[in-house]
Amino acid sequence: MKKIFSLIALMALIVSCGGTQSYKIDGTVSAEGFADGDTISLGYSVDGASYTPESYAVIKDGKFEFSGNVENSKLYYLVNHKTEEPLVILFLEGGNIKANIDNEKNEVTGTNSNDIYTELQGNLYTYFSQLQEKQIALYMDTTLTEEQRESVLNELQTLSEKASEVAREFVTKNVETLPGLFILVQCANMFDDEEFDALVAQVPENLKDESNNCLYSVLLDIQEQRKNPQDFSDYFKAIEESADSTASETPAAE
Numbered sequence: 001m002k003k004i005f006s007l008i009a010l011m012a013l014i015v016s017c018g019g020t021q022s023y024k025i026d027g028t029v030s031a032e033g034f035a036d037g038d039t040i041s042l043g044y045s046v047d048g049a050s051y052t053p054e055s056y057a058v059i060k061d062g063k064f065e066f067s068g069n070v071e072n073s074k075l076y077y078l079v080n081h082k083t084e085e086p087l088v089i090l091f092l093e094g095g096n097i098k099a100n101i102d103n104e105k106n107e108v109t110g111t112n113s114n115d116i117y118t119e120l121q122g123n124l125y126t127y128f129s130q131l132q133e134k135q136i137a138l139y140m141d142t143t144l145t146e147e148q149r150e151s152v153l154n155e156l157q158t159l160s161e162k163a164s165e166v167a168r169e170f171v172t173k174n175v176e177t178l179p180g181l182f183i184l185v186q187c188a189n190m191f192d193d194e195e196f197d198a199l200v201a202q203v204p205e206n207l208k209d210e211s212n213n214c215l216y217s218v219l220l221d222i223q224e225q226r227k228n229p230q231d232f233s234d235y236f237k238a239i240e241e242s243a244d245s246t247a248s249e250t251p252a253a254e
Contacts, residue, residue: 020069020070020071021069021070021071021093021094021095022067022068022069022094023066023067023068023069023070023092023093023094023095023096023097024065024066024067024095024096024097025042025065025066025067025090025097025098025099026063026065026096026097026098026099027040027057027063027064027065027066027078027098027099027100027101028062028063028098028099028100028101029059029062029063029064029101030062030100030101030102030103031101031102031103032103034059034080034101035059036059036060036061036062037058037059037060038058038059038080038081038082039056039057039058039059039081039082040056040057040058040059040064040078040079040080040081040087040101041053041054041055041056041057041078041079041081042054042055042056042057042066042076042077042078042079042092043055043076043077043079044074044075044076044077044213045077045213051077051079051084051086053079053081054076055068056081070092070093070094072093072206072209073091073092073093073113073177073178074091074092074093074178074211074213075089075091075092075178075182075213075215076089076090076091076092077089077090078090078099078101087101087106088101088106088107088108089108089117089182090108090114091108091111091113091114091117091178091179093111093112093113093114094111095110095111095112096110096111097109097110097111097114098110105125107121113177113178113179116174116177116179117179120166120167120170120179120183123166123170124163124166124167127159127160127162127163127166128163130159131156131159131160131163134152134155134156134159135156137152138152138153138156164187164190167183167186167187167190168187168190168191170183171183171184171187171190171191171199172199175199175202175203176202176203176204176207177207178207178213178215181203181207181215181216181219182215184199184200184219185215185218185219185222188219188222193226193227196222196223196226197223200219200220200223203216203219
């Protein structure tokens with residue numbers, strides 16, 4: 001299955017107190033391409049590449065439902081079983097979760113984690129839509145003068161900085177939650193080494209569990225790479241020397 005982690009946008013969650021909790025997901029589907037009888041799967045990805053479905057629900061009258069028990073909060077996905085297309089990220093935790101699959105905007109609410117994630121998406125949506133609009137104008141509008149193009153570039157930079165600040169603020173306030181961790185992984189380059197180390201140090205023990213996600217270990221990998229950056233200069237130099245040697249040994253065409 002294709003890689004399902006993406007910069008889709010951005011996400012978050014408050015961790016439960018521990019112990020087994022019951023959850024229920026009430027879903028509605030109004031997006032095109034779905035019909036009664038189609039199947040939605042609920043599952044997770046440990047490595048961000050392979051998806052493991054855990055349970056299935058059949059759409060009836062435009063609705064579907066999942067229920068069960070969960071320990072702590074977990075990062076999950078709702079997926080179109082037929083096409084294996086990821087539909088929405090959700091944070092599986094105790095409570096009543098509402099998931100709406102729509103052409104315009106997918107949305108998951110009802111529990112604290114999903115609510116704060118949805119709020120973040122809403123805060124970023126305006127910036128992303130404006131960025132997309134201006135990028136299209138920049139590359140598709142051939143009537144723009146150099147001065148106008150420069151103005152659009154400046155606007156793009158400003159919008160990008162504002163969106164980044166929203167993401168930074170979210171991580172700073174929510175790093176002790178699963179959504180905060182997820183956004184930190186996506187936006188690690190927004191923080192310098194000292195800031196990043198301080199944020200990683202705040203991750204609580206119950207978010208270090210890798211039973212169905214590896215966000216904390218990814219953060220540790222990023223931290224290690226920052227402290228010991230790989231130098232590929234010798235590698236590329238060896239390739240160049242090998243290519244030069246091969247070229248010199250090749251007989252010239254007569």
